[in-house]
Amino acid sequence: MSEQFLAPLTALGNDTPVVETIGSITIRENPDLAIASLAARKDRGAELYSKLKSDAGVHLPDPGHAIFADDVTTIWTGVDQWLLLAPISSHPDYAAEVKTVVANSASVTEQTDGWVVFDIAGNNLIPLLERLCNLNSKSLSAGDATRCLIEHLGCLIICRESGRELTILGPRSSAASLHHSLVTAAKSIA
Structure with missing residues (x-):
């Protein structure tokens, strides 16, 4: 075989x-980018912001904006929704990484492909x-x-x-x- x-x-x-x-x-x-979508669950937006900022150093942009950090780019895509982009070489399973940080405060979906x-x-x-x-x-x-x-x-x-x-x-x-x-x-x- x-x-x-x-x-x-x-x-x-x-x-x-x-x-x-x-x-x-x-x-x-x-x-070369890993992409994950992020949607805050109902009434959990403040918790999501807090978890991402304190645990991952990720800031979520306001409507119509993107934030470029050293390792992660965040893009607002809709009400309480964002795309997160990171280098795939250092974040091969980025959606799982994000899910670990946000726990049940948001829904995370793998979007890379x-x-x-x-x-x-x-x-x-x-x-x-x-x-x-x-x-x-x-x-x-x-x-x-x-x-x-x-x-x-x-x-x-x-x-x-x-x-x-x-x-x-x-x-x-x-x-x-x-x-x-x-x-x-x-x-x-x-």
Whole structure:
């Protein structure tokens, strides 16, 4: 009987992340993140905030925002709901880690393989965003996070540096379509 070895692939189906540089814009697939969703249980929000802050040093952002820490990024996604992102190398089972900290104050769901993450950097990303979605991209500042549609795909856009650095999360099952949209928009302004 032959042995079978499994090798992880990125959302775009490669052994290594895809990196595209078009003009001054770089689009980088980021498969190195563990992602967990977090939803406070009824009337347990204050307890959840306290546990995360004291036991894990994790702060939860207000609506429309993200918080970038050394090891963890937290993104507000809805009323009493967040996504938590951490390096997969140091947090291989991040959802279980978070669940241990929050206990019964929140529901935690593993999301790592549900999303594709693209980090985008460039001198001026406002025209890129204007071609992708109806977001008021000129008003985005560092730490803003919002949901929007890109080519009919529900995505999250996180502004890391106003007009210069973004992270876009989209459904992993549509990774190639989202990547194509990003590349096409970048080429149109290059």
